Amino acid sequence: MDFMGFVLIRRSKPKILFFFSKKPKTIFYSISVPKLQVSVSLRFAPLDLLCKQTWATVNTHSLSPLSGNPSGKLVQIEHALTAVGSGQTSLGIKAANGVVIATEKKLPSILVDETSVQKIQVLTPNIGVVYSGMGPDSRVLVRKSRKQAEQYHRLYKESIPVTQLVRETAAVMQEFTQSGCASEPGMYGEAPHSEKIDICLITYGASEKMQKLHIQQAYHDAPRTRKINGVRPFGVSLLVAGFDDNGPQLYQVDPSGSYFSWKASAMGKNVSNAKTFLEKRYTDDMELDDAVHTAILTLKEGFEGQISGKNIEIGIIGTDRKFRVLTAAEIDDYLAEVE
Numbered sequence: 001m002d003f004m005g006f007v008l009i010r011r012s013k014p015k016i017l018f019f020f021s022k023k024p025k026t027i028f029y030s031i032s033v034p035k036l037q038v039s040v041s042l043r044f045a046p047l048d049l050l051c052k053q054t055w056a057t058v059n060t061h062s063l064s065p066l067s068g069n070p071s072g073k074l075v076q077i078e079h080a081l082t083a084v085g086s087g088q089t090s091l092g093i094k095a096a097n098g099v100v101i102a103t104e105k106k107l108p109s110i111l112v113d114e115t116s117v118q119k120i121q122v123l124t125p126n127i128g129v130v131y132s133g134m135g136p137d138s139r140v141l142v143r144k145s146r147k148q149a150e151q152y153h154r155l156y157k158e159s160i161p162v163t164q165l166v167r168e169t170a171a172v173m174q175e176f177t178q179s180g181c182a183s184e185p186g187m188y189g190e191a192p193h194s195e196k197i198d199i200c201l202i203t204y205g206a207s208e209k210m211q212k213l214h215i216q217q218a219y220h221d222a223p224r225t226r227k228i229n230g231v232r233p234f235g236v237s238l239l240v241a242g243f244d245d246n247g248p249q250l251y252q253v254d255p256s257g258s259y260f261s262w263k264a265s266a267m268g269k270n271v272s273n274a275k276t277f278l279e280k281r282y283t284d285d286m287e288l289d290d291a292v293h294t295a296i297l298t299l300k301e302g303f304e305g306q307i308s309g310k311n312i313e314i315g316i317i318g319t320d321r322k323f324r325v326l327t328a329a330e331i332d333d334y335l336a337e338v339e
Contacts, residue, residue, distance in 0.1 A: 076233050077177055080133075080255035083235035087132035089268035090119070091278070091298055092239040094250040098288035098318035099241035101130045101250075102295040104268075104303065105313050120315040120325050124149045124159055126243050128315045128323040132268040133236035133255075141234060145169045162242035166251045166259055169238070174257025177233045237267045243321045270302035277301050288318055293338050296331075308332065 090103035103119045120130045121142050129145070131138035148168045152160040238253040252267065253259040264282045266274035277298045286294070292314060300307055309328030317323040326334075 074177060074233075074256075077256050080233040080235045081237075084133040084237045084255065084267060085269060085271065087134070087236075087268045088119075089266065089270040089274055089299060089302060090130045090132045090239055091264070091266040091274055091295055092130070092241055092250045092252075092262065093264045093278070093282065093286070093291040093295055094241075094248050094262070095286045095288045095291040096284070097248070098243065098291070098316060099248045099250050100288065100291045100295050100314060100316045101128060101239050101241045102292075102299055102312060102314045103130045103132070104299060105311050107311075114310055118313070118325075120313045122323055122325070123165065123240075124153075124242075124323075126159055126317065126321040126323055127162055127165060127240065128242070128317065128325070129238050129240050130313070130315065131236045131238050134234075135236075137234045137236040138238070141169060141172065141236065141238065144172055159244065161246070162240065162244050162249045162251070163246070165242075166240050166253060169240070170253050170257045170259040172257075173234050173253060173255060176231050177256060239265065239267065241315065241317055241323065243317045243319070243323075248317070266298065273302050274298050288316060292316065292334055296334055296338050307335065309335070 088104040088106060090101070092099065092101040101120060105114070105117060105119055107114060107117060119135075120128060121138075122128050123142065123145050127149070129138075129142065131141075145165060145168070149160045149165055152164070233255045235255065237255065238251075240249075240251045240253065242249050250262050250265065251259050252262055252265050263284070264278040266278060268274075278294070281294050281297070295314065296307075296312075299312055305311070309331035312331060314326045314331055314334070315323060316326065
């Protein structure tokens, strides 16, 4: 059976070829643009309505956090959580008289100076944080958190409560899930911002010879792109440890902006084994020193190689409300106690 081919040639790449029956009711084609990671599916009405009625559905799930997929998930947040899950293991434990946070610190090369890598940071004198995921993203959040804490201190002449600082940090992370860059689906045809194209109508006969019938002009609306800030979710999760008037506190903040208070938590590539170990060892009356021992034992569960004060970091805060990072010598002393 003879069939017709419909060739749409844009004046800029890509070039697209359509096929349909000789008496078409509807025409279908699909195009993939690898550079933009966009797949477009179009459904055409008959030829005489081609330039008037064309509908497009643009799959921008992998491009923008603005668009969710049919299952109700924001794919960019899923990607951010994947980055967290592939990061080094970090954990936190809230004791009766303080909080401890700990993390692996594996260097990419033996030539890297270990003193230049710090995964545990001090936000305020009584609040510290550790991350799993993308280090550069964590630096942005640390800077914003410190700025927020300083603004609070200048206004009220006192340290910011742990819960409020966590809430402000989570708000920043949540805002970065609402903005992005996406191509909007829209009507194709003659429009103020349309792009002129050439349409060639050709036929294929039994002899498989191609004959050009005519060329007509049409207008193809260029993909509309609405850009807002051009940001993405942070590829990092945080464990925030602090001590204020409400006592010792431990919070985990995820890329979606959600945060919860925890008695003990873990994140990173060994999160399943770490949480299972913590569930078995944690007790509500645990003292700070016992929490440090438990943190070390948890890290050893999935640690590759010999653990030492140079490849892990531990931060603690007690009733003195002063957060500090343990030195390598202090960590080695704790390691000797648990062995």
